[in-house]
Amino acid sequence: MTASSASEPGIAVDLTAVVIGVENDAPQVLVVPGSTGGCAALPAGPLSTGDRTLQAGLRRWVEAQTGHRLGYVEQLYTFGDRAPRAPEAAAARTLSIAYLALTPDIGAVSGQGAAWRRWYGCFPWEDWRDGTPVGFDALVDAVTAWAADAPDSGRRERVRWTFGLDGAPWDEERALERYELLYEAGLVPEAWIDRGRAVPDDAARLPGTSMALDHRRILATAISRLRGKIKYRPVLFELLPETFTLSQLQRTAEALSGLRLHKQNFRRRVESLGLVEDTGQKATDTGGRPARLMRFRRDVVLERPAPGVRGHATRRAGFP
Amino acid sequence: MTASSASEPGIAVDLTAVVIGVENDAPQVLVVPGSTGGCAALPAGPLSTGDRTLQAGLRRWVEAQTGHRLGYVEQLYTFGDRAPRAPEAAAARTLSIAYLALTPDIGAVSGQGAAWRRWYGCFPWEDWRDGTPVGFDALVDAVTAWAADAPDSGRRERVRWTFGLDGAPWDEERALERYELLYEAGLVPEAWIDRGRAVPDDAARLPGTSMALDHRRILATAISRLRGKIKYRPVLFELLPETFTLSQLQRTAEALSGLRLHKQNFRRRVESLGLVEDTGQKATDTGGRPARLMRFRRDVVLERPAPGVRGHATRRAGFP
DNA sequence: TCAAAAGTGTTATCCTTACACCCATGT
DNA sequence: ACATGGGTGTAAGGATAACACTTTTGA
Secondary structure, three states, X not given: OOOOOOOXXXXXXXXXXXXXXXXXXXXXXXXXXXXXXXXXEOOEEEOOOOOOOHHXXXXXXXXXXXXXOOOEEEEEEEEOOOOOOOHHHHOOEEEXXXXXXXXXXXXXXXXXXXXXXXXXXXXXXXXXXXXXXXXXXXXXXXXXXXXXXOOOOOHHHHHHHHHOOOOOOOOHHHHHHHHHHHHHOOOOHHHHHOOOOOOOHHHHHOOOOOEOOOHXXXXXXXXXXXXXXXXXXXXXXXXXXXXXXXXXXXXXXXXXXXXXXXXXXXHHHHHHHOXXXXXXXXXOOOOOOOEEXXXXXXXHXXXXXXXXXXXXXXXXXXXX | OOOOOOOOOOEEEEEEXXXXXXXXXXXXXXXXXXXXXXXXXXXXXXOOOOOXXXXXXXXXXXXXXXXXXXXXXXXXXXXXXXXXXXXXXXOOEEEEEEEEEEOOOOOOOOOOOOEEEEHHHOOHHHOOOOOOOOOHHHHHHHHHHHHHHOOOOOHHHHHHHHHOOOOOOOOHHHHHHHHHHHHHOOOXXXXXXXXXXXXXXXXXXXXXXXXXXXXXXXXXHHHHHHHHHOOOOOOHHHHOOOEEOHHHHHHHHHHHHOXXXXXXXXXXXXXXXXXXXXXXXXXXOOOOOOEEEEXXXXXXXHHOOOOOOOOOEOOOOOOO
C-alpha cells in the first residue's frame, strides 16, 4: 500500500530559478526585489495546477517577473526544511523546487526591479582569479575561532578541508559546503534571521551580501553544481553567444570556477574533444592579435560519452 | 516581488524512498505492494506538516511501512510532471520528492508485504557482469527498429551512444537514459499505461518487470546516481557490514555497476586512497585462502578531497 | 616599435591499464 | 596434490601539467 492520499493542507510549493549568465568575466544571477527587507530575491512563484510540467511553470514565472525567456534548464534541489524559527510559521510550510538555468544573453530584463547581479558579490571568498580574495584572512580567522570553540568536534579538520587551509587543496566545487559552514558558525546574517534573533556584529562584518530567505543557500547550491558540471558536460556553451573565441570560452570557465586555468592545456582539451569548430571568421576587437571565431558543435553532445572541460588550475603563489 | 502566496489546492506532496542494499552480489531494492495492479511500489507517503525536515518525514514513512530504519539518505530528484493521461487526473497533481537510501542490512523487513527485490529484475539489460545479458539482442533489435522509423531524427546516434552499439563504449551510468529511451520508444508497458492505452505485445515481451506508477523510472534515476557516485564518494561502505574483505568490497562495486572490475587496480586505488584499514582479523569462510578483514576509516571522509572508487572496467570478449 | 593578446611545440610526470605470477588454506 | 580464492610486482601506454616560445594585430 502506497499511502498516496492527499497530503495535509498548508503546503505551498514554489518554483525558484537561479538564472546564470556571464558578462565581462563576471558570473551574474538574475534577481528581483525581495519582499522581506531590502535583500534581493531569486525569481520564484507558486506551482500552478495549470502547468503540465514543473519546468513549464518555472519558465512562465521567470518570464512574468523579469521578461527573460529561459533556455537551458535543469533541476537543482528541493528545499523544504522548516527553519526552527518563529512558531507561527509552523502552520504553513513552503517547499521550493529550485532550478538552475543558463543564458547567453545578459541585459534583456524588463520586469519592475529585475536585474542582473554579480554572484561574487554574495560570495567574495569564492573568487581566486586575482589571488587571495579581499577579506579571506578575516574569514579564516573567524572560522578558525569557531573551530577552536569545540576542540574535539572534528570542526578543525572540516574547516581545513572546506577552506583549503594548512596545505589542503582549495576545491572550488565546495562552495555550498563553505556557505553551510559559515551558516552553522553563525557568520552570515541569515543564520540569525532564521532564528528570529538579532544579528551580532561579527556576522554582519563578513563580506558578501545576503539574499532574501534561503536564496543565498540556493545560489551556493547552483554554483557548486555548475562548477562540477562544466568539468564533464558541455554546459559552458549555454553561456556564450553563437560564435566566440577560445579565450572567451576560457575566461567564462575561469569566471565560473573562480580559478585561473592553464591556456595551452585548456585549448588542447577543447580541441581534442572536438567540441568546437572554426567558423573561418576572426574577432578583431580583442585588443591584440585577432582571434579565430569558433562555434559549438551541438551535434557532438549526443555522440561523445562525456565531453566537457576539466579543471587545469594553475598553481600560483599564495594559492592554498 | 517574490510571489510566494500559497499555491493552489490539489497539490499532494509525496516522499518516496529508493532503499538499496546488496546481498549475494545482487543489488536489492525495498518494495511494498503497490495499490495499482500487482506491481510492486517504492515505500512512500505524504509529507506531513509535523515533520520539520523532509528527511525526517521520509524516515517515518519508510519505518512505518517496512519496519526498516534508514541510515544514509540523500535527495534524488523531484518528480512532478503530469502524465498526459486520463483528464480526470488533471485536477489533482502529485509531486514526489524521491530519496536514495543505502543500508548494510538486508532482511530486517517487517511491514505487511514489504520485501527486498533484485534491481536487475527490473533492468536485466543493466547487468554485464557475466557477459551480454539475456534478451539484450532482442532489445537492440527493438530500439534499432524504433530508430529506423524516423531516419533523420538523430535517434540512430542516440541509440548508438545510449546502448553502446557500433563501437561506442557502454556507459553504465546511463541507466536512466536507457530507460527513458525505452519509454519513449514505447517498449516498456508504463509508456502505454500512462497514456491509458492497451499495452501492445512488443512492449510486454521485453524482459524486465515493471513497477507501480513511475517507480521504475525513479529506480533508474537512483541506479544512475549511485553508479556515478561510487566513483568519487565513499558510499560503497554504507552498503557493507562494519568489517569486510577487499573482495567483498569489489563485488559490491561490481554488483552496483554491473561490470567486472580489475582486481589489482581496484585494490591499488582503495589502498592508495587510504579508505580502509586492516582489523588484524581474518575471514575464514571464503573458500580459499583466508582474507584480511578490513574496516572503513570514517574519519577519512572529511579529510580527503574526493575519496571514492573509480571504474576500471576490464574489457571482455563480447563487451560493447 | 612596443604592448597585448593569440596561438604552438615539447617534455617530465603521474595515473591508468593490463600482464603474469606467488601465497595460504580446506578437501 | 590440487582447487580456490587472496594477494602482489612491474612494465607499457596515455593523459596531464608545466615549461618557454612565436605570431599577429592596434596604437
